[in-house]
Amino acid sequence: MSILVTGGAGYIGSHTCVELLNEGYQIVVLDNFYNSKPQSIKRIKELTGKDFPFYECDILDREGLRKVFKENNIDCVIHFAGLKAVGESVKIPLKYYYNNVTGTIVLCEVMAEYGCKNIVFSSSATVYGMPKKMPMTETDPVDIAGITNPYGRTKLMIEEMLRDVYRSDNEWNIALLRYFNPIGAHESGKLGEDPNGIPNNLMPYISQVAIGKLPVLSIYGDDYPTHDGTGVRDYIHVVDLAKGHVKAVEWINLKKGVDAFNLGTGTGYSVLDLVNSFSKVNDIKINYKIVGRRAGDIAVCYSDPAKAKEVLGWTAQLGIDDMCRDTWRWQKLNPNGFDE
Ligand code: NAD
Numbered sequence: 359m360s361i362l363v364t365g366g367a368g369y370i371g372s373h374t375c376v377e378l379l380n381e382g383y384q385i386v387v388l389d390n391f392y393n394s395k396p397q398s399i400k401r402i403k404e405l406t407g408k409d410f411p412f413y414e415c416d417i418l419d420r421e422g423l424r425k426v427f428k429e430n431n432i433d434c435v436i437h438f439a440g441l442k443a444v445g446e447s448v449k450i451p452l453k454y455y456y457n458n459v460t461g462t463i464v465l466c467e468v469m470a471e472y473g474c475k476n477i478v479f480s481s482s483a484t485v486y487g488m489p490k491k492m493p494m495t496e497t498d499p500v501d502i503a504g505i506t507n508p509y510g511r512t513k514l515m516i517e518e519m520l521r522d523v524y525r526s527d528n529e530w531n532i533a534l535l536r537y538f539n540p541i542g543a544h545e546s547g548k549l550g551e552d553p554n555g556i557p558n559n560l561m562p563y564i565s566q567v568a569i570g571k572l573p574v575l576s577i578y579g580d581d582y583p584t585h586d587g588t589g590v591r592d593y594i595h596v597v598d599l600a601k602g603h604v605k606a607v608e609w610i611n612l613k614k615g616v617d618a619f620n621l622g623t624g625t626g627y628s629v630l631d632l633v634n635s636f637s638k639v640n641d642i643k644i645n646y647k648i649v650g651r652r653a654g655d656i657a658v659c660y661s662d663p664a665k666a667k668e669v670l671g672w673t674a675q676l677g678i679d680d681m682c683r684d685t686w687r688w689q690k691l692n693p694n695g696f697d698e
């Protein structure tokens with residue numbers, strides 16, 4: 359079985375390639391390196407000892423995609439390629455809609471041309487918008503008007519679009535995977551998150567403070583209704599998340615149509631819990647200061663992962679200490695990310 363991984367050079371895609379190869383799948387990878395480096399492809403090959411075709415290609419490039427499908431017998435696509443910076447999406451929304459929504463349309467059209475109607479899509483907990491209850495379950499209503507940024511709206515639009523594709527043609531099989539907060543790195547220290555510029559997300563920020571690249575972590579608010587006043591999230595180890603994709607491919611093979619699944623641990627940790635765990639397991643003090651709340655943030659967000667367990671047979675195995683330990687190993691061994 360051959361799987362095309364779009365955005366396979368990126369953070370979650372690269373870890374998923376490793377898990378797929380380790381499970382014996384054939385993969386074909388494409389990426390335009392907009393937010394990643396060729397080095398990650400080299401590392402996937404080193405780590406697994408396996409080779410695979412790679413295409414430097416944009417999902418908006420129809421002819422480029424056709425070449426990939428023509429030269430390979432693709433059974434299923436795992437579709438990571440997309441832009442993901444929430445703040446940037448507010449500033450340049452059209453770029454987000456074009457890349458994420460139009461890119462997915464072009465991809466699906468080319469898939470259909472080549473008779474490939476199986477897709478696993480990287481969605482996000484952000485589709486739930488401002489939550490009315492916790493934990494979040496897949497049956498909670500999703501409403502475009504309740505989503506606070508264009509990035510999140512692209513994810514819900516794509517989910518709805520893919521559901522329409524299925525309604526129009528029941529030969530499609532579509533897994534919509536709603537990730538919570540992926541953090542951590544491969545335990546080898548060879549793969550991890552390599553953000554451009556100053557990180558927007560908490561864990562890469564903590565690890566850059568730890569390595570001395572940034573002086574101090576700003577904690578956005580300590581007056582939320584949580585156990586210590588800081589925001590609570592469902593952090594999930596990227597390797598657990600990657601394994602969830604292998605399970606989703608197995609589910610796709612059962613030809614079950616379209617469905618959405620939360621991929622999270624089901625446990626919420628606060629900003630201070632994460633800082634304290636990072637300090638404890640790595641024996642490093644993290645400088646931080648409390649500042650005002652970040653616009654658009656919610657107090658608490660965590661998943662009910664029961665459906666993924668029941669239907670996909672997937673449960674997260676790794677805990678917050680593993681996430682902190684592996685992040686730090688990656689950061690220490692690669693202080694400049696994939697730039698060698
Ligand atoms: P990433 O930026 O590391 O990976 C995305 C990859 O897609 C990058 O390598 C980028 O170069 C590539 N890409 C972007 N646009 C492309 C295009 N038009 N053509 C070809 N390649 C393109 O991000 P990630 O964290 O690995 O996220 C992967 C997917 O998961 C994204 O769709 C993201 O929205 C989604 N997601 C991520 C998170 C998170 O917190 N990291 C949470 C929920 C959902």
Ligand code: WQD
Pocket residue numbers: 442444481482483484510538539540558559560561563575576577578579588589590591629652655
């Ligand atoms: C986590 C917590 C912050 C940075 C985002 C996207 C979401 C998804 C995952 C893609 C919050 C606090 C953060 C900092 C801080 N991505 N924080 N200081 O906001 O839950 O989710 O990434 O789909 O769509 O919105 O993640 O890591 O930015 O924040 O105090 O420097 O850390 O306030 O409580 P978030 P995050």
